[in-house]
Amino acid sequence: MLLGASGTGKELLARGLHEASGRRDAAFVAINCAAIPENLLESELFGHEKGAFTGAVKTTEGKIELAHGGTLFLDEVGDIPLPLQVKLLRFLQERTIERIGGRKAIAVDTRIVCATHRDLDAMIAEQSFRDDLYYRLAEMVVNIPSLAERPGDAVLLARHFLHQYAPAMNPGVRGFAPDALQAIDEGRWPGNVRELENRIKRAAIMADGKLVTRGDLDLAGGRDDGEGEDYLNLRAAREAADRVAIRRAIMQSEGNISSAAKLLGISRPTLYDLLKQYRMQA
């Protein structure tokens, strides 16, 4: 179960999981449970036999069946209506399905990855999501933090997206100006990686020179730091601030320790000591 705000990369992670697994040669089947009308969702998931209902002109396999041997990605699983939740739970327990209008139990072997941006705990409390289904789906939970909670990632991803888009959209663009990197680093990114990707794509198009500037990014405001439970404890606050600065410096210098130390205004050996002390990796 992948939990994370919009644009944090849930679908990308689901695909990555499939590609990294022994099931990579079989299908990755994704279904967005929020995008399909309630009356069609059952047939989409479970399939139907010819003649099962008006318009069922031929037997059709459902997404679950199509994912046999591979991975089934149930996106927006929090949007599955209650009656279907019961049916899905039955499949998860029995590992067999019956098509609508069918009598035969069909065994399906698939890895289930699901995602939602909804608060399932709250939905369980108000009884719009079944707790028994939740426990089945939540055997392994991965919480994907927001981009603002991942120091250094925004700059790293911005470089990645620029390399991806600039060659086709504005081949003269080579990189980011320092003020742009700082703005990316300090951005709040409420739309997370998706917002960053779109912003970089646009900036790549808008840039006049070799470097994307802060102005090309058209970003407003910075982030308020100093949040979190421990922030009044000075030692914890210092360590947290050190970690953020070190991570940023290493990302900006693309892993070069000497230039990272220079950016931080400390010597190379001091930086190595801090990395060791905070158990961080360059």
Ligand SMILES: Nc1ncnc2c1ncn2[C@@H]1O[C@H](COP(=O)(O)OP(=O)(O)OP(=O)(O)O)[C@@H](O)[C@H]1O
């Ligand atoms: N770590 C990453 N590296 C490269 N691209 C990423 C990364 N994370 C996310 N993206 C890109 O950001 C965009 C949004 O990612 P994705 O669609 O996986 O998010 P999501 O969590 O499913 O969002 P939503 O909740 O809105 O459905 C995609 O274009 C994806 O390729």
Ligand SMILES: [Mg+2]
């Ligand atoms: Mg998604």
